[in-house]
Amino acid sequence: MPSPHDSSKSEPVIDCRSVYKIFGENANRMLRDAGGNVDAQTFQNAGCVVGVNSASFQVYRGEMLVVMGLSGSGKSTLLRCISRLTETTAGEIYIDGEDLLAMSSKQLIELRRNKMGMVFQSFALLPHKTVLENIAFPLQVKGKTTAESMQRAMDMVKLVSLDGRENYYPRQLSGGQQQRVGIARSLAVEPDIWFLDEPFSALDPLIRKEMQDEFLRLQGVLHKTILFVTHDFSEALRLADRIAIMKDGIIEQLDTPANIVLNPATEYVRKFTEEVPREKVLKIESVMDPIGAETDFSDLTISKDVIIETVAEAVLAETKPVRVVDKDNNIVGSVHCAKMIHILFGKDDAVGTGGGYDPFFQIQTETGTVFGDFDRFFSVDTSGFA
Numbered sequence: 029m030p031s032p033h034d035s036s037k038s039e040p041v042i043d044c045r046s047v048y049k050i051f052g053e054n055a056n057r058m059l060r061d062a063g064g065n066v067d068a069q070t071f072q073n074a075g076c077v078v079g080v081n082s083a084s085f086q087v088y089r090g091e092m093l094v095v096m097g098l099s100g101s102g103k104s105t106l107l108r109c110i111s112r113l114t115e116t117t118a119g120e121i122y123i124d125g126e127d128l129l130a131m132s133s134k135q136l137i138e139l140r141r142n143k144m145g146m147v148f149q150s151f152a153l154l155p156h157k158t159v160l161e162n163i164a165f166p167l168q169v170k171g172k173t174t175a176e177s178m179q180r181a182m183d184m185v186k187l188v189s190l191d192g193r194e195n196y197y198p199r200q201l202s203g204g205q206q207q208r209v210g211i212a213r214s215l216a217v218e219p220d221i222w223f224l225d226e227p228f229s230a231l232d233p234l235i236r237k238e239m240q241d242e243f244l245r246l247q248g249v250l251h252k253t254i255l256f257v258t259h260d261f262s263e264a265l266r267l268a269d270r271i272a273i274m275k276d277g278i279i280e281q282l283d284t285p286a287n288i289v290l291n292p293a294t295e296y297v298r299k300f301t302e303e304v305p306r307e308k309v310l311k312i313e314s315v316m317d318p319i320g321a322e323t324d325f326s327d328l329t330i331s332k333d334v335i336i337e338t339v340a341e342a343v344l345a346e347t348k349p350v351r352v353v354d355k356d357n358n359i360v361g362s363v364h365c366a367k368m369i370h371i372l373f374g375k376d377d378a379v380g381t382g383g384g385y386d387p388f389f390q391i392q393t394e395t396g397t398v399f400g401d402f403d404r405f406f407s408v409d410t411s412g413f414a
């Protein structure tokens with residue numbers, strides 16, 4: 029998993045301050061008259077469409093910010109403002125401290141060629157070029173020699189696991205493979221900032237999951253600063269260090285996946301979190317107890333960064349509290365099986381699981397706890413019934 033940023037230590041790579049994008053002839057005048065208080069309906073009545081409404085946020089080095097929202101909520105427009113594919117109506121945008129909106133077109137071309145990588149939903153591959161040629165293309169545009177470009181392209185082919193297919197044409201590849209080419213091409217120029225607009229949305233669910241895993245693996249190696257757009261909340265939860273949830277051009281909430289699930293800021297956000305089982309998204313860290321006077325721990329040790337679901341059974345099998353450690357193996361907390369039961373079955377509507385329920389039974393056996401009900405049987409070790 030990518031490690032979260034430490035905002036206290038670094039300057040933001042992307043810094044947006046009250047960014048507006050209004051479409052329509054009178055956009056500038058309307059915005060001026062509104063005095064920063066933009067109502068989408070009022071603007072629409074006047075023939076303007078609000079794309080982005082006062083977006084302010086920062087993205088830090090090595091961080092992946094996922095912008096999530098329903099279709100039409102302004103995600104692509106926001107991304108286009110930050111890559112300056114569209115002109116922002118008002119606000120300020122800084123890239124590595126440089127004023128993006130003040131850049132000349134020459135500076136912009138340089139910035140896009142050297143610093144920014146982009147991947148879109150439509151793979152946009154050149155049909156008459158092979159995989160290798162497609163990936164090498166941006167390098168050749170930059171003036172690299174053919175030999176150098178091909179060498180680098182081949183490295184990228186390996187990075188996205190397409191070795192053996194480097195001489196195929198796009199039409200000979202599946203959707204997932206074509207998007208791997210798109211990803212490899214965008215990475216060929218070694219961008220610091222990576223923009224991805226619904227890169228996996230055109231892929232079927234199984235391939236999408238595979239691509240997400242692959243993407244996380246890549247980010248684990250590359251540590252890019254990423255702005256990733258999706259309309260899929262579960263995709264956002266899987267990938268993001270932080271998620272910005274958009275509605276009608278407004279960022280309604282920007283927070284870590286865990287905090288969004290635990291404390292949805294608005295009704296719109298809460299609706300997304302409703303169906304999310306918390307054990308599938310929360311890390312042990314967010315539910316562990318602080319270290320107390322306790323000294324009698326089980327032999328099991330778990331990482332604070334694992335998703336609860338992946339260790340739930342193991343924790344339930346322990347009668348003593350389980351130690352939670354950080355990446356340097358320091359003990360940072362503990363989790364008791366009783367807490368785990370509460371997380372999995374507790375009645376805590378505040379976390380937005382749509383209501384929990386009490387286990388129908390709960391039996392302590394020699395080897396662990398067995399509990400559940402007739403609908404949702406959850407067993408740790410049923411050998412006690414033998």
Ligand SMILES: Nc1ncnc2c1ncn2[C@@H]1O[C@H](COP(=O)(O)OP(=O)(O)O)[C@@H](O)[C@H]1O
Pocket residue numbers: 051052077078079097098099100101102103104105106
């Ligand atoms: N070029 C444009 N001209 C007019 N309206 C646009 C244009 N591009 C986007 N919009 C409008 O801006 C809003 C946000 O669009 P978009 O950013 O594409 O949403 P998303 O990517 O979240 O689906 C929508 O209402 C859309 O119709």
Ligand SMILES: [Mg+2]
Pocket residue numbers: 103104105225
């Ligand atoms: Mg879009």
